[in-house]
Each structure stands twice: as structure tokens, then as C-alpha cells.
Amino acid sequence: MPAISDVARLAGVSKATASRALSGRGHVAEQTRMRVVQAASEIGYIASPDAASLVTGRTKNVGVVIPFVNSWFFGEMLEGIERTLLGAGYDLTLYNLPEEGPARARVFDFFLARKRVDAVIVIAVDLSEGEVRGLERREKPIVCIGGSGDATARLSIDDRAVGLLATEHLLHLGHTRIAHLAGLGAATYPWSVPGLRAAGFRDAVEASIGDAHPVDASVFETRMSMPGGFEAGLQLLGHPAHRPTAVFAATDEIAFGVIRAAERLGLSVPRDLSVIGVDDHEHAALFDLTTIAQTPAEQGRLAVEVALRMLGDEALADPLPDSGAPMATRLVVRGSTARATAV
Incomplete structure (x- = not known):
């Protein structure tokens, strides 16, 4: 399996420069970066996410908690989240959350709090104080779309x-x-x-x-x-x-x-x-x-943007959007409503 040293040798740069060029972290001249990318492509090198995590402390993975998966609304929102995460180089881990009981506790106490996710996006879930504090103690930024609970960032319509x-x-x-x-x-x-x-x-x-x-x-x-x-x-x-x-x-x-x-x-x-x-x-x-x-896909996109800014990812670090402002809705009049007939 090709290693970063092979990429560096083919591109004629140091391993540190090759690593910076492929990770996007740190300054590398554009011409050098393109040479490293071309070398990696030629030999089929794929960066190890586990190795990158050891260096950066990031997993490049976001946990998404959702109450239903077989709904158009939640499907649209998930599509917006996934598309935006992929564009930012992040993976998504989905948790279909039970309303209550031991299975719900395991999601928050183990899978989200202890396993390797950088941030959590929670959709239409009422969070308890303990669930919020447990994630915050482990420095997991939380972005909520709808629902309730004292999370740092919340997006919702009125x-x-x-x-x-x-x-x-x-x-x-x-x-x-x-x-x-x-x-x-x-x-x-x-x-x-x-x-x-x-x-x-x-x-x-x-x-x-x-x-x-x-x-x-x-x-x-x-x-x-x-x-x-x-x-x-x-x-x-x-x-x-x-x-x-x-x-x-x-x-x-x-x-x-x-x-x-x-x-x-x-x-x-x-x-x-x-x-x-x-x-x-x-x-x-x-x-x-x-x-x-309303626009669930757009809400998903905005939630990812807020999460990345809370993580401080490069240009997205500041300012944090006003998560308290309600998102836009509008009346769309079609043919299912009409003036009342005289009775």
C-alpha cells in the first residue's frame, strides 16, 4: 500500500510538505500542492483518517441525531446536511433516536459522547439537560434544528x-x-x-x-x-x-x-x-x-455551517451566525383554499 513517503519522493518534496498539501492544513504553494496531488493520484495513495486524527485531534465526522428516517421532511434535511458535510470533507454518522429508554441513553452516553465525532447535529429532538451537558463536557459542539433543550446553537422556524x-x-x-x-x-x-x-x-x-x-x-x-x-x-x-x-x-x-x-x-x-x-x-x-x-434542505446546510464555525474550521471560524433568529417561511397559495361559500 502506498505511503506518504512514496508520495513525497515522487513529488520531490518532504513528507511534511506532502502531508500539508493533502490535508489542506498549513501553507503550501499552489504549484507544489498540485504536484503532490498528482503524485498521490498516480500511485493510488489515500490518506488515513485515523492517522490524520492523531495529528489534528479531529475525526472529520459529525454525528446526526434524528427521530425519523422515513419522512420526506427529514429526508430532505438529511440530504442538505450530507451534501454540505461531504463538500467540507466530513463524514456523517446517523443515529435514529428512540423517544426514551436505555437505547436513547446509549446514544448519548456512549455513541456520541465517547465515540469519535467532532460535533453533533440534533434534528427535532427535545434534549434533556443531562444530554446537553454530557456532550458539552466532552467539548462536542451541538447544533439543534427545532426541538428544545438548552443547546448553544439552535436553528428553527417560528x-x-x-x-x-x-x-x-x-x-x-x-x-x-x-x-x-x-x-x-x-x-x-x-x-x-x-x-x-x-x-x-x-x-x-x-x-x-x-x-x-x-x-x-x-x-x-x-x-x-x-x-x-x-x-x-x-x-x-x-x-x-x-x-x-x-x-x-x-x-x-x-x-x-x-x-x-x-x-x-x-x-x-x-x-x-x-x-x-x-x-x-x-x-x-x-x-x-x-x-x-419552509426549506428543510437549506436548514440542514445552515446547521452544518454553524457546526463547522463552532469547530473553528479555518475561514468558517467567525463570526458564529445568530442561531436564535427564526428561519424564513412564506405563504404559498394554490388551489386548495378558496373563499367560504354562503351557508
């Missing part, structure tokens, strides 16, 4: 404002019988994503008090998936006397399920029922769904 905007859109269209299909745990965990979006829904309804037509509003919890939306939609829309004229779904996937449930019951969207979701899923345009758009 989920309460999202719920407010979606509901205001329906109110401005004249709907006075509106239902919100929230994610499971919205009432039990008011600081969670489902809880905050439900709070935004209530804010908009309460702000409408005093209008000429009072709003009949209700909140139901369901799984944040298309089957969850379909099942809840059948229950919600099955009684004509109590049927809402508009539904704010906590995610686009719930909204897709509601639209299919309305079709099953012979209802027309948006003539009989307006539906709005959140995310701008890749199939949202196919369903002609009005939604509050």
Missing part, C-alpha cells in the same frame, strides 16, 4: 407564527368553521412543534373575537402522516351538521390525507372544504395544496 399565518389565511377567506389537525402531543407538550402550531391557531382565532361572524374552532390530534390525516379527516368530515368548511393541517402530509378523505366522502376541495398545510412538500403542487413553505 412555528407559532406559522400556525397564526395559516389560520389567518383561512379567516381572511371568510371561513368561520375551522378545524386544526395537530400532531400528537400538541396539548401535552405545548413547547413542541405541534404544540406551537396549535398555539398559533388559537392566537388567530382569539384575535378574531369581536368580528361580525364568530369563529367555531376546534383542535384534533393525529399522526403527522398521510394515513393520520386520512383517518382524522374521515372522522372530522363524516358528520355534515358539524363539518368545518376549512382545515389547517399541521403538516402537508396530514393535509394530503385530509384531501383524500374529502374525496372519499364526495366533498370537493376547495368548493366544500379549504385545506392548508405546512412544509411545501415535494408533492404539494401535485395536490394543488396551499401551504406555509
